Amino acid sequence: MTAETTTADAGSSFKLMEWILTTDHKRIGILYLIGSMAAFIVAGLMALLIRIEQASPGPGIMDSPDQYNSWLYFHGAAMILAFLIPGLTGFAANYFLPLMIGARDVAFPRINAFSVWLFYGAIILALLSFVIPDAPDIMWTGYPPYSVTSPGNTAFYVFTVHLLGFSSVLGAVNFLVTVIYMRAPGIGWNKLNIFVWTTIAALGLQLVFIPVLASAVTMLLFDKYLGTHFFNPAQGGDVLLYQNLFWFYSHPAVYVIFLPAVGILFDIVATMGKNRVFNYKACVYGGIGGIMLITGEVWVHHLYVAGMPDWLRIGQMVTTLLISIPVGLIVISMWGTLYKASITYNTAMMYAASCFFLVLLGGLTGIPLALTVVTVHLSETSFVHAHFHFIMALFSAFALFGGIYYWFPKMFGRLADGPLATASFWINSIGVNVTFWPLFIIGVEGMPRRYPDYEMFPQFEPYHMVATVGAFMIALGMAMTIINWIWSAFKGPIAPENPWGSKSLEWTHAPNCPGPGNFPEDVVVDDDWSPYEYGRK
Amino acid sequence: MTKILSTIYGFACGLLLTGAARAEEGGELPDPAAGWDHLWREIIIDITIIGVVFGIAAIYMMIRYRAKNPNDVGSAPKLTKAQAIAWAMIPAAIFMADDFFLSAKGWTLWNVYRRVPDNAMEIKVTGYQWYWEFDYGDGVVTNELNVPVGQPVVLRMTSPDVIHSFFIPAYRVKEDVMPGRVTYIWINPRTPGTFISTCTEYCGTAHSGMYTNVNALVREEFDSWLVEAKAEAAEEAKG
Ligand SMILES: [Cu+2]
Ligand SMILES: [Cu+2]
Numbered sequence: 001m002t003a004e005t006t007t008a009d010a011g012s013s014f015k016l017m018e019w020i021l022t023t024d025h026k027r028i029g030i031l032y033l034i035g036s037m038a039a040f041i042v043a044g045l046m047a048l049l050i051r052i053e054q055a056s057p058g059p060g061i062m063d064s065p066d067q068y069n070s071w072l073y074f075h076g077a078a079m080i081l082a083f084l085i086p087g088l089t090g091f092a093a094n095y096f097l098p099l100m101i102g103a104r105d106v107a108f109p110r111i112n113a114f115s116v117w118l119f120y121g122a123i124i125l126a127l128l129s130f131v132i133p134d135a136p137d138i139m140w141t142g143y144p145p146y147s148v149t150s151p152g153n154t155a156f157y158v159f160t161v162h163l164l165g166f167s168s169v170l171g172a173v174n175f176l177v178t179v180i181y182m183r184a185p186g187i188g189w190n191k192l193n194i195f196v197w198t199t200i201a202a203l204g205l206q207l208v209f210i211p212v213l214a215s216a217v218t219m220l221l222f223d224k225y226l227g228t229h230f231f232n233p234a235q236g237g238d239v240l241l242y243q244n245l246f247w248f249y250s251h252p253a254v255y256v257i258f259l260p261a262v263g264i265l266f267d268i269v270a271t272m273g274k275n276r277v278f279n280y281k282a283c284v285y286g287g288i289g290g291i292m293l294i295t296g297e298v299w300v301h302h303l304y305v306a307g308m309p310d311w312l313r314i315g316q317m318v319t320t321l322l323i324s325i326p327v328g329l330i331v332i333s334m335w336g337t338l339y340k341a342s343i344t345y346n347t348a349m350m351y352a353a354s355c356f357f358l359v360l361l362g363g364l365t366g367i368p369l370a371l372t373v374v375t376v377h378l379s380e381t382s383f384v385h386a387h388f389h390f391i392m393a394l395f396s397a398f399a400l401f402g403g404i405y406y407w408f409p410k411m412f413g414r415l416a417d418g419p420l421a422t423a424s425f426w427i428n429s430i431g432v433n434v435t436f437w438p439l440f441i442i443g444v445e446g447m448p449r450r451y452p453d454y455e456m457f458p459q460f461e462p463y464h465m466v467a468t469v470g471a472f473m474i475a476l477g478m479a480m481t482i483i484n485w486i487w488s489a490f491k492g493p494i495a496p497e498n499p500w501g502s503k504s505l506e507w508t509h510a511p512n513c514p515g516p517g518n519f520p521e522d523v524v525v526d527d528d529w530s531p532y533e534y535g536r537k
Numbered sequence: 538m539t540k541i542l543s544t545i546y547g548f549a550c551g552l553l554l555t556g557a558a559r560a561e562e563g564g565e566l567p568d569p570a571a572g573w574d575h576l577w578r579e580i581i582i583d584i585t586i587i588g589v590v591f592g593i594a595a596i597y598m599m600i601r602y603r604a605k606n607p608n609d610v611g612s613a614p615k616l617t618k619a620q621a622i623a624w625a626m627i628p629a630a631i632f633m634a635d636d637f638f639l640s641a642k643g644w645t646l647w648n649v650y651r652r653v654p655d656n657a658m659e660i661k662v663t664g665y666q667w668y669w670e671f672d673y674g675d676g677v678v679t680n681e682l683n684v685p686v687g688q689p690v691v692l693r694m695t696s697p698d699v700i701h702s703f704f705i706p707a708y709r710v711k712e713d714v715m716p717g718r719v720t721y722i723w724i725n726p727r728t729p730g731t732f733i734s735t736c737t738e739y740c741g742t743a744h745s746g747m748y749t750n751v752n753a754l755v756r757e758e759f760d761s762w763l764v765e766a767k768a769e770a771a772e773e774a775k776g
Contacts, residue, residue: 065743238717239700239716279616281621305713324636339613368580374643
């Protein structure tokens with residue numbers, strides 16, 4: 001490549017147009033980070049409002065249940081579609097995947113820039129729901145007939161999904177081509193970072209399943225605004241068609257979030273433990289590959305009480321339980337990577353360590369929910385709510401936060417591991433348990449989800465109260481975390497090159513704050529190189 | 538490690554099987570709710586064992602393998618081909634065994650939940666935004682559900698507006714109620730009392746207000762109420 005490859009000068013002045021017009025995958029990554037954290041902050045504030053409302057049985061701070069419902073809508077839709085998916089497959093993949101495979105950029109840099117601005121369009125559209133008079137109130141699932149007959153503005157939901165979906169599909173094609181064609185000489189498939197594998201797996205799922213979601217929400221749009229009857233049984237439609245299409249995408253979407261989080265985790269643990277990934281091939285081909293294979297055949301577990309045929313509910317109970325095999329292989333590799341490691345604890349590793357317990361809690365509480373007959377009682381209770389927060393929201397968010405600490409020196413040339421980082425880690429870790437354990441308990445007792453008011457169950461008030469206190473702990477912890485990141489990005493102690501002594505290419509071959517083109521010299525690796533080979537000098 | 542796991546697993550299976558055998562005794566009408574509680578306890582044991590084993594293993598290794606000196610590297614040996622295959626196949630086999638074991642248990646109870654006893658009394662349920670209607674036939678319609686103790690009751694449910702879900706936590710049962718389909722659940726009220734039922738599918742503004750009472754009445758009380766209600770309904774119809 002050319003001589004324009006330099007380390008970005010930390011003192012160089014900030015030029016807005018350079019960021020808007022950028023096609024550099026790292027800047028696009030940072031744009032994804034900023035956008036997804038903005039969505040996280042607003043959706044997190046919604047969670048606080050929800051928890052304040054639920055702290056006591058009767059109506060509390062809300063003007064009306066409709067207002068509460070629009071908080072729930074925004075919280076769910078924004079956390080999943082605008083924070084977790086873009087944070088993991090937008091930010092982390094954009095910034096680090098090309099670096100990890102020794103590529104100088106992605107295959108289609110301009111398409112990449114188009115993707116990120118589509119994503120910003122979606123975020124703006126989602127935020128507009130706070131100013132329009134008829135905010136969407138259809139939850140992130142948007143089930144008809146309610147989403148068709150609701151006075152809320154379903155079109156905002158549909159167009160937000162369209163924009164995000166379009167952005168994701170473009171990103172998926174881009175990154176799959178990048179990994180297939182742009183790996184540096186010597187990097188074979190069995191030498192990719194686990195994060196690279198999990199990212200292309202997640203993007204492969206996006207590519208296959210997003211069109212299904214897009215068509216489902218488009219039919220919703222047609223039913224509501226153009227008078228079609230896809231979901232209206234009175235005119236020959238079927239209400240369950242939507243749920244089947246929706247979960248045909250949205251169950252795999254759980255893995256679109258879970259897998260990249262797992263990948264980040266492996267890279268942190270292997271680096272901080274200076275250890276090889278345990279049984280790499282079983283993890284990649286059995287674990288990640290197995291999930292890809294089964295994940296499209298389990299969506300009916302979201303319709304266990306939706307009047308589906310009995311045999312289908314049993315058939316998909318078996319496929320759902322079988323997911324434990326590939327997930328189990330990943331778990332064995334996670335645990336095995338600790339074996340005979342030499343672990344240095346810092347903020348990134350502490351987040352990674354807590355993920356081991358989050359995946360246990362979230363994964364194991366999924367086993368009762370895999371059983372059709374057990375779900376007949378637990379479905380739509382706060383047990384489900386707590387379960388998917390542990391496995392999808394908390395596990396993935398903690399892995400992402402760990403990743404931000406892990407890659408902080410790479411992105412900003414500075415360390416973020418001060419006392420504020422440690423304190424906020426502990427507040428977050430305690431906070432999530434204080435919030436969601438009570439919800440498991442009252443869920444089994446019958447507390448339904450999405451209730452602003454629970455006057456029929458006054459005995460649950462203390463549990464809700466504790467959960468609300470937990471939510472405030474998380475809010476405090478996250479406020480400290482974000483302040484720490486912003487402060488450290490500008491004022492933190494200057495980081496040495498490769499502060500963790502990693503063997504992965506983004507640390508060994510690229511300088512901190514890599515400039516355009518990433519690497520001072522073209523990357524070539526020798527035969528016995530691997531991002532996890534620490535035994536070799 | 539594998540050995541310990543499989544031993545613990547075998548022990549857990551043994552525990553659960555003896556429990557299952559005990560549940561099958563007694564030829565009377567099955568009680569789905571009691572069956573649910575039983576299965577729930579078994580699953581909690583199952584997942585607690587897995588959770589404790591993995592949790593302790595993680596904590597042990599996280600402490601045991603701290604870096605003694607910043608330049609140390611991990612010393613995990615490279616797995617041989619045989620070891621790699623064993624570490625994939627053996628855990629996979631254990632997980633699969635647990636999956637099929639749980640599937641079998643879940644399927645057995647599922648059949649109890651779906652097979653309505655022949656002598657079940659039928660009540661029609663309609664979910665509206667935002668209240669319930671229960672139709673006992675002969676013009677008797679209520680907003681609270683009355684059922685006789687000792688009598689299996691099947692609820693045939695539908696809705697004219699949006700999707701709702703009829704949930705009675707005390708009977709461990711729910712099913713969605715939606716336009717264009719008739720879904721069903723059956724319950725076996727065992728003790729007299731008043732229980733709560735709620736709506737558990739998001740249905741708009743008053744979703745959380747869509748709860749009502751399920752009154753399990755002793756047989757005589759239920760019968761006399763129904764006779765009276767029918768007479769009243771007939772009166773009104775003549776009206
Ligand atoms: Cu799912
Ligand atoms: Cu409802």
